[in-house]
Amino acid sequence: MGKIFKKPEALSDSPTHYCPGCTHGVIHRLIAEVIDELGIRGRTVGVSPVGCAVLAYNYFTFDFQEAAHGRAPAMATGIKRVRPDLIVFTYQGDGDLASIGMGEIIHAANRGEKFTTIFVNNAVYGMTGGQMAPTTMPNQHTSTSPFGRNVDDIGMPIKMAELLAALQTPGYIVRQTVIKPKYIVKAKKAIKQAFVYQLEKRCFSFVEIVSTCPTNWGMTPGEAVKWTEDVLLSYYQLGEYKNPEKVSGDKHAN
Amino acid sequence: MGKKILMKGNEAIGEAAVRAGCLNYFAYPITPQSEVAEYLSRRIPEAGGVFLQAESEVAVSYMIFGAAGAGARVFTTSSSPGISLMSEGLSYITAAQCPAVFVNIMRGGPGLGGILPSQGDYFQATKGGGHGDYRLLVMAPASVQEAVEMVMIAFPLAEKYRNPVMILGDGLIGQMMEPVEFPDHLRTDPTDKNDWATTGMEFRKSDKPNIVKSLFLDPNALNENNLILKAKYDRMKAEDIHYESYNMEADYKVLIVSYGTMSRVCRTAVDNLKVNGFEVGLLRPKTLFPFPEKKIRDAAAKDSCQVVISIELSMGQMVEDVERCVQGRRPVKWYGECGGNIPTPETVMDVVTSLVGK
């Protein structure tokens, strides 16, 4: 990007284990920058998922708990309820959040738990080798949908932001991506807003980030960016789906 | 000592936790223990704590995990099918060495089973129900008063070992009304957890993040964590085995091993048989893990003892531990029912006398 960044204090020195072209690292960095800017590192607790980001705590410099697969929102609920003075966020993949952990995320959102969820949607189960996820695109080939996702058999990909925005409880629900600098700016703004709503004890806040998994998509990083933009973003539309300032359920222009 | 009041077991269990200094409770309703949540839904907010009805027992176990990992005293209550769902969480909580208290007011199983008293979850509680090499410290009350005291000491015990403690009561313990008191001296202050819990670095004035986790990809690190857990279980065996002996000074021909409500019936049978001149010893484990292994071994080896019998509200679970302890020195038998009916003292007397003949 031709610009020299200082490493955020909230980010550790450990090199990450993420593949080249994977967006997990960029998202980590944005979270760390926001935490630095808000000055909340000393009272933040992250909850890592089961998925490629299970070791996320190695890359940050604040307290962390490691959840079981899909259960991060329940853990975050436990933490935040007994320690409302802590700033709590979950970091979850699409298999983790939209499949095995669907119950936990819906109920946490519906209770209006005052924590933040960063949802990394890369349309596959990355860690276990690219199996089909609830978010896998129609006809997308994965290791468990070798002929392409058959929507007659398995249904349409789940749009989590829209689904959560349909709940009647106020919340902040937004979808962004980080595949290009122009998107990164908006993604960071959304992440910051999510944490600000938590700091204000306003509502549950949820930032879905449409992400890449070049390794399991069988693409180069460049191809992955293009496929994300052409295919994923046409289905997973970016924008703010719910905002505690506005009427519930409406999609707002991005 | 506080004063004696008449209370239903389930409500007394809820009150005991509050009196012990635990004001954080997460739960999901299930018969025969829903009264705990109903009671605490009023009691905890009044005391300024956290009461939350979760969406499932799976979620409950992770709310407990998160809260315990953040350093809070926390507990839940459930019954058999609910504990099955919490077993995933118990495995993780134990691996991550978080203290918490789980109460299982057992009902009949397997499956939906029934809603009447049972002791069918002995294996689940003492041998793990979740995956991996873990143990819970398991205590089994035989009265409402004992349930109260066990709940109250469960919190400091969980903190002592940084391990979940389970109170394993049968349905009757939750449902019956008995006079209870809440001993003031059993109220304890939580331990300082700043060296490991996610209490927030600025609050504990540290620059070292605390990580609560159960993943150890390196084989040596995982083995090391399992050795740490094993050392705790060995310490439990050395320091926290509890049991009650009844009529064991007599020259008993039969040794009964029985716990919980079932042991109370056995006690009456022992008294009645004594009147008839038939001596029976009763050993009641109060901790099911750690199990009173040596006590049972020695008691079975007494010269007068011809046979040992495990009497339980299950199809023969604790009997396997009794056999393990007796080590073939005496025959080990089993008697039990597990549909919800509790055998009468007369039935127990018949069973016991038939073992050695009149």
Ligand SMILES: Cc1ncc(C[n+]2csc(CCOP(=O)(O)OP(=O)(O)O)c2C)c(N)n1
């Ligand atoms: C209970 C349980 N079931 C299955 C697994 C195996 N597993 C590990 S990661 C994973 C999928 C993760 O995919 P996702 O949440 O999309 O994260 P990503 O790796 O793509 O970032 C699965 C199924 C597990 N660890 N635990």
Ligand code: SF4
């Ligand atoms: S497998 Fe996919 S999600 Fe996981 S690190 Fe590699 S690119 Fe990222």
Ligand SMILES: [Mg+2]
């Ligand atoms: Mg994924």
